[in-house]
Amino acid sequence: MDMPIRTVAGRAQGGAANPLLGATPTDDGHPLLRQYLRIAQRWKWVILAAAVAGVLLGLIITLLMTPQYTASSTIEISRESDQVTNFQGIERDVELGDQEFYQTQYGLLKARALAARVANDLRLVDDPAFFALFDAAENENEAFRLVNGRYTAQGRPVRQRAAEEILLENVSIDPTRLSRLVTVSFTSADPQFSARVADAWVENFIESNLERKVQATAYGREVLQRQLAEYKDRLDESQRQLVAYASNQQIINLPAQSGGDGTTTQERSIVADDLASLNAALNEATADRIAAEARARRSGGAGASSEALSNNAINNLRQRRAELAAEYQQLMVRFEPGYPAAQAIQSQIDELDRSIAREESRVANSVQAEYQQALQREQALRERVSSLKQDFLDLRRRSIQYNIFQQEVDTNRALYDGLLQRFKEIGVAGGVGVNNIAIVDTAEVPERPSSPRLLLNLAISLIAGLGIGILAALGLEQLDEAIADPSEVERRLGLPLLGSVPRVPAGETPRETLLDRKSEIVDAYIAIQTNLAFTTEHGVPRSLAVTSTRPAEGKSTTALALAAAFARAGKRTILVDGDM
Numbered sequence: 001m002d003m004p005i006r007t008v009a010g011r012a013q014g015g016a017a018n019p020l021l022g023a024t025p026t027d028d029g030h031p032l033l034r035q036y037l038r039i040a041q042r043w044k045w046v047i048l049a050a051a052v053a054g055v056l057l058g059l060i061i062t063l064l065m066t067p068q069y070t071a072s073s074t075i076e077i078s079r080e081s082d083q084v085t086n087f088q089g090i091e092r093d094v095e096l097g098d099q100e101f102y103q104t105q106y107g108l109l110k111a112r113a114l115a116a117r118v119a120n121d122l123r124l125v126d127d128p129a130f131f132a133l134f135d136a137a138e139n140e141n142e143a144f145r146l147v148n149g150r151y152t153a154q155g156r157p158v159r160q161r162a163a164e165e166i167l168l169e170n171v172s173i174d175p176t177r178l179s180r181l182v183t184v185s186f187t188s189a190d191p192q193f194s195a196r197v198a199d200a201w202v203e204n205f206i207e208s209n210l211e212r213k214v215q216a217t218a219y220g221r222e223v224l225q226r227q228l229a230e231y232k233d234r235l236d237e238s239q240r241q242l243v244a245y246a247s248n249q250q251i252i253n254l255p256a257q258s259g260g261d262g263t264t265t266q267e268r269s270i271v272a273d274d275l276a277s278l279n280a281a282l283n284e285a286t287a288d289r290i291a292a293e294a295r296a297r298r299s300g301g302a303g304a305s306s307e308a309l310s311n312n313a314i315n316n317l318r319q320r321r322a323e324l325a326a327e328y329q330q331l332m333v334r335f336e337p338g339y340p341a342a343q344a345i346q347s348q349i350d351e352l353d354r355s356i357a358r359e360e361s362r363v364a365n366s367v368q369a370e371y372q373q374a375l376q377r378e379q380a381l382r383e384r385v386s387s388l389k390q391d392f393l394d395l396r397r398r399s400i401q402y403n404i405f406q407q408e409v410d411t412n413r414a415l416y417d418g419l420l421q422r423f424k425e426i427g428v429a430g431g432v433g434v435n436n437i438a439i440v441d442t443a444e445v446p447e448r449p450s451s452p453r454l455l456l457n458l459a460i461s462l463i464a465g466l467g468i469g470i471l472a473a474l475g476l477e478q479l480d481e482a483i484a485d486p487s488e489v490e491r492r493l494g495l496p497l498l499g500s501v502p503r504v505p506a507g508e509t510p511r512e513t514l515l516d517r518k519s520e521i522v523d524a525y526i527a528i529q530t531n532l533a534f535t536t537e538h539g540v541p542r543s544l545a546v547t548s549t550r551p552a553e554g555k556s557t558t559a560l561a562l563a564a565a566f567a568r569a570g571k572r573t574i575l576v577d578g579d580m
Contacts, residue, residue, distance in 0.1 A: 047473055073199055077105050078180060109201075117208060128150075170188060172185045191447070242405040278381060324348050499531055540571070546558050556579065
């Protein structure tokens with residue numbers, strides 16, 4: 001039966017309490033949870049009232065809120081720029097983490113400068129409907145005062161800042177995790193306006209990105225122009241130094257030449273070129289002299305030399321002599337040497353011998369002359385080569401500073417050519433326009449409001465109401481010092497619990513209830529009588545007192561019931577009323 005109860009606790013006078021009779025909660029691991037459940041059950045109406053109030057308040061607020069519409073546009077931000085040409089922009093690629101790059105892009109998407117571009121692009125600064133849409137027109141500032149249905153020009157800077165703040169407060173940047181996609185969303189009470197702003201936001205972001213690149217390219221062109229002029233002056237000065245030094249030192253170099261096989265010869269001096277040519281001629285002259293010397297030595301054997309053997313005139317004379325000798329031998333077979341015909345042939349043979357001897361002598365003299373000429377040519381070339389060697393060594397000494405000037409000229413020319421080429425590339429790349437941002441999805445006009453969400457708001461209100469109710473219950477529990485649970489008697493007072501007695505039912509008197517032997521109150525006092533029998537070693541205490549902290553808590557009823565119970569048990573009982 002669910003009715004209020006009274007707790008009866010105590011200790012026998014002069015006796016020790018029996019621990020077996022105590023009602024201390026066992027340490028089962030859930031005392032704190034049971035305590036919270038008890039508090040929740042005790043203050044359940046407070047918690048339920050707070051929850052219902054939170055739900056009703058959330059419902060009212062949700063119904064009173066203006067519907068908001070969110071339009072979203074999606075863009076792709078690439079780490080590397082899409083190159084339209086093979087030329088790179090002026091910005092150098094730096095090996096940085098992708099996270100830093102993308103965080104920079106997200107920051108640029110939320111920049112005030114971008115909001116200003118969008119506000120100017122959509123002409124929102126001078127649009128009263130825009131400020132009225134976000135309740136900014138209610139501002140008492142003079143900048144929002146209408147004159148003939150229009151804003152004044154003096155307040156434009158104030159409205160510009162206000163428009164930027166409104167756009168930044170209602171735009172959201174949501175990067176898609178593990179991708180290069182970024183969603184740009186805008187929320188307002190007008191669905192068409194939300195879509196316009198979302199599209200204008202990404203378009204102006206792309207345009208501002210291109211403008212930054214163009215500005216960087218233009219700045220790079222200006223810097224390169226100054227550097228080109230500087231390096232042009234350096235190149236001219238170094239070339240003048242080189243020419244002046246070469247003129248003073250008489251250094252003449254042949255220009256580089258391209259061969260038919262694609263190779264290019266280096267620039268070389270005339271002395272080195274002459275020395276190489278004369279050295280090759282000297283080698284050739286030495287070979288000729290050796291060959292002429294060998295021929296001259298062989299020509300010492302008269303007709304045995306190879307030149308004489310290969311001479312056509314000598315060979316013709318020898319052939320003629322051989323023919324005459326053969327005729328002479330035929331005549332000698334029949335005639336004597338004094339025969340006139342034989343003598344004529346012999347005289348011809350003698351003449352031929354003299355002619356052959358003269359030709360062989362001429363050939364031998366010619367070989368000796370060739371040898372002498374070869375020897376003289378070799379000696380002349382050797383002397384010239386030796387002289388050129390000295391000139392070349394002297395040129396080498398004088399060319400040290402020349403080479404320094406030449407290296408400076410080459411370096412300045414290479415730098416100038418590189419800057420000139422870079423200047424041309426930047427001009428082409430800046431004219432083409434390179435972008436690494438692309439629109440994936442344009443914003444569509446939303447058909448349903450994004451807020452308020454009735455179910456979500458009710459759930460949040462319910463949770464908030466329950467939280468407030470629980471906090472209120474805990475606070476009330478802390479403020480309430482009454483003992484509501486009989487089990488708290490031993491924990492808070494340190495006294496054993498003897499029993500719990502329900503209150504007297506409404507419409508009855510304690511006397512009537514105690515006369516009913518079957519009532520719950522009688523059963524409760526019988527249980528208390530039984531517990532009292534175990535409080536001391538000799539059973540029921542000989543004397544006991546009934547007391548409470550406040551009046552009208554059932555002291556008299558309890559004393560009467562216990563006295564009656566002891567009397568019915570056959571004990572002599574004296575009931576003393578000490579409540580003065």
